[in-house]
Amino acid sequence: MKTLEEVLEKWEPVIGLEVHAELTTLQTKMFCGCKLSFGDEPNTHTCPVCLGMPGALPVPNKAAIESIVLAGLATNCDIEKHSMFYRKNYVYPDMAKNFQTTQGPVAFCMRGHLELDVDAKHAGERYGVDKMSAGDETENITKTENGYRAHVGITRIHMEEDAGKMIHIGGGEGRIAGATNSLVDYNRAGTPLIELVTEPDLRTPEEARLFMQKLRQIYLAIGISDCSMEKGSLRCDGNISLRKRGTTELGTKTELKNINSFKSLHDGLYYEILRQAQALEDGEAIRQETRHWDPSAKRTIVMRVKETADDYRLFPEPDLAPFDLSDEFIDNVRKRLPELPDEKASRFEKDFALSRYDAIHLIEHRETCNLFEEAISLSEDKSADFAKGLANIIINDISAWLNADDDNRIENSPITAQRISDLVNLSVSGKISKSQQKTVFQAILDEDKDPAVIVKEKGLEQVSDTGAITAVVDKVLAENPDKVEQYKGGKTGLIGFFVGQCMKEMQGKGDPKLINQTLASKLNS
Numbered sequence: 022m023k024t025l026e027e028v029l030e031k032w033e034p035v036i037g038l039e040v041h042a043e044l045t046t047l048q049t050k051m052f053c054g055c056k057l058s059f060g061d062e063p064n065t066h067t068c069p070v071c072l073g074m075p076g077a078l079p080v081p082n083k084a085a086i087e088s089i090v091l092a093g094l095a096t097n098c099d100i101e102k103h104s105m106f107y108r109k110n111y112v113y114p115d116m117a118k119n120f121q122t123t124q125g126p127v128a129f130c131m132r133g134h135l136e137l138d139v140d141a142k143h144a145g146e147r148y149g150v151d152k153m154s155a156g157d158e159t160e161n162i163t164k165t166e167n168g169y170r171a172h173v174g175i176t177r178i179h180m181e182e183d184a185g186k187m188i189h190i191g192g193g194e195g196r197i198a199g200a201t202n203s204l205v206d207y208n209r210a211g212t213p214l215i216e217l218v219t220e221p222d223l224r225t226p227e228e229a230r231l232f233m234q235k236l237r238q239i240y241l242a243i244g245i246s247d248c249s250m251e252k253g254s255l256r257c258d259g260n261i262s263l264r265k266r267g268t269t270e271l272g273t274k275t276e277l278k279n280i281n282s283f284k285s286l287h288d289g290l291y292y293e294i295l296r297q298a299q300a301l302e303d304g305e306a307i308r309q310e311t312r313h314w315d316p317s318a319k320r321t322i323v324m325r326v327k328e329t330a331d332d333y334r335l336f337p338e339p340d341l342a343p344f345d346l347s348d349e350f351i352d353n354v355r356k357r358l359p360e361l362p363d364e365k366a367s368r369f370e371k372d373f374a375l376s377r378y379d380a381i382h383l384i385e386h387r388e389t390c391n392l393f394e395e396a397i398s399l400s401e402d403k404s405a406d407f408a409k410g411l412a413n414i415i416i417n418d419i420s421a422w423l424n425a426d427d428d429n430r431i432e433n434s435p436i437t438a439q440r441i442s443d444l445v446n447l448s449v450s451g452k453i454s455k456s457q458q459k460t461v462f463q464a465i466l467d468e469d470k471d472p473a474v475i476v477k478e479k480g481l482e483q484v485s486d487t488g489a490i491t492a493v494v495d496k497v498l499a500e501n502p503d504k505v506e507q508y509k510g511g512k513t514g515l516i517g518f519f520v521g522q523c524m525k526e527m528q529g530k531g532d533p534k535l536i537n538q539t540l541a542s543k544l545n546s
């Protein structure tokens with residue numbers, strides 16, 4: 022297969038996402054009073070409505086409607102006051118009613134958008150960005166100082182309900198193929214679910230990954246779901262097609278179903294781009310089909326050839342009245358909007374003079390973002406230097422530690438806001454050097470002690486005592502009269518030699534700034 026770069030010369034990838042989020046923070050199901058449960062005894066939270074008994078009547082969950090309106094407002098959607106539910110008919114044991122209640126052409130939330138900030142290191146995947154200058158715009162992107170910003174349209178967010186959970190016994194990896202029997206748990210049936218559909222505006226696997234990540238940050242900030250991709254409360258389907266560069270008609274797409282991690286989304290789309298390009302160049306037609314990304318085999322496999330929409334025979338749900346949301350209802354939901362990730366990043370830039378790059382990476386994860394805010398509130402020094410030092414340790418050292426192992430979490434770890442705040446204070450005030458900061462950070466993780474204690478035990482404290490430093494400077498100058506002569510004769514580059522000698526004398530613990538100043542004043546007098 023060709024490399025991505027070679028493929029991009031000729032082909033343009035077009036990507037659209039469908040993202041399902043279970044509204045896990047609600048108390049009850051979408052159309053009945055059954056408690057939302059996760060991991061309880063199977064079939065203990067069911068009733069005639071969610072079991073689809075004849076004659077049982079659904080009643081919409083008002084809190085769920087509030088949640089989807091909140092999601093719409095947070096993603097710049099128009100809120101449609103008039104919308105209704107439909108029946109999407111299908112037969113499968115996971116849905117006892119034989120239809121899913123969902124929304125039709127008009128959803129609660131329509132025509133939204135998000136902006137993505139893509140780092141320069143991924144700009145190569147977006148064809149032509151390298152030829153743009155900061156501020157230039159084409160299609161739906163703008164070149165920025167640190168990469169580019171992409172505008173991604175959101176078609177809609179609609180309300181629906183989840184199906185029950187099937188458990189297949191005897192097959193490989195819990196799949197139905199080869200199973201001897203299957204069990205069904207209706208606890209999940211009727212769980213409120215919102216589905217967001219994007220316009221086909223994404224062009225790279227990294228943009229798709231960033232979109233998911235940003236949406237997750239937003240949903241977490243507004244508190245509508247726990248957004249666990251691992252547990253399946255946040256799931257994503259990736260639609261992808263290729264078209265010849267320069268053409269506008271959409272090609273035939275394939276759909277990667279039920280992706281359960283950011284990495285799988287990225288890697289699966291990346292693979293599909295290469296696979297489709299190969300097929301097209303071999304003169305094969307792309308079939309509209311659903312595929313599954315297998316992370317261990319690193320390839321996608323066909324699940325099924327796509328059914329058409331007609332198969333579902335969508336028709337208006339006769340048991341639920343159309344909605345007529347009032348301005349008052351929408352305004353009350355609007356009042357609940359918290360500070361959103363984009364606003365937080367802008368505030369960080371403004372209040373702490375952080376770069377856009379630092380601000381965006383700080384808000385990427387709730388844990389690191391909270392750590393930053395807490396550590397800065399605990400510090401007396403709230404200067405730009407301190408904020409920058411704090412941002413650096415969080416974005417570099419702490420994020421690297423978090424990424425090193427899925428089990429690494431800040432809570433229940435030796436990392437606390439107080440310790441990080443103290444550590445950055447030690448280094449910004451010059452008591453320890455940047456490399457010693459790294460040593461102390463590692464020791465916090467290994468030994469679970471406060472930075473001041475570690476600095477003392479390891480004898481890392483920088484000597485900033487003027488008397489001690491002057492004594493060392495005098496000694497070094499006295500031992501090197503020839504070099505002092507040369508310096509005075511114009512070889513000022515020797516300052517580095519003198520600093521090095523002083524540092525050696527002090528076993529690296531001298532404050533470099535103070536040593537420099539003292540040397541300069543003695544040599545230039």
Ligand code: ADP
Nearest residue numbers: 035036037038219220221260261262271272274
């Ligand atoms: P379907 O009826 O197959 O579900 P939709 O029109 O509902 O298709 O679109 C589903 C998702 O696929 C949307 O995110 C949309 O932007 C995206 N999409 C639609 N057509 C294409 C295409 N040709 N290539 C890539 N993505 C597409």
Ligand code: MG
Nearest residue numbers: 039218258330
């Ligand atoms: Mg669809």
Ligand code: ZN
Nearest residue numbers: 053055068071
């Ligand atoms: Zn029920």
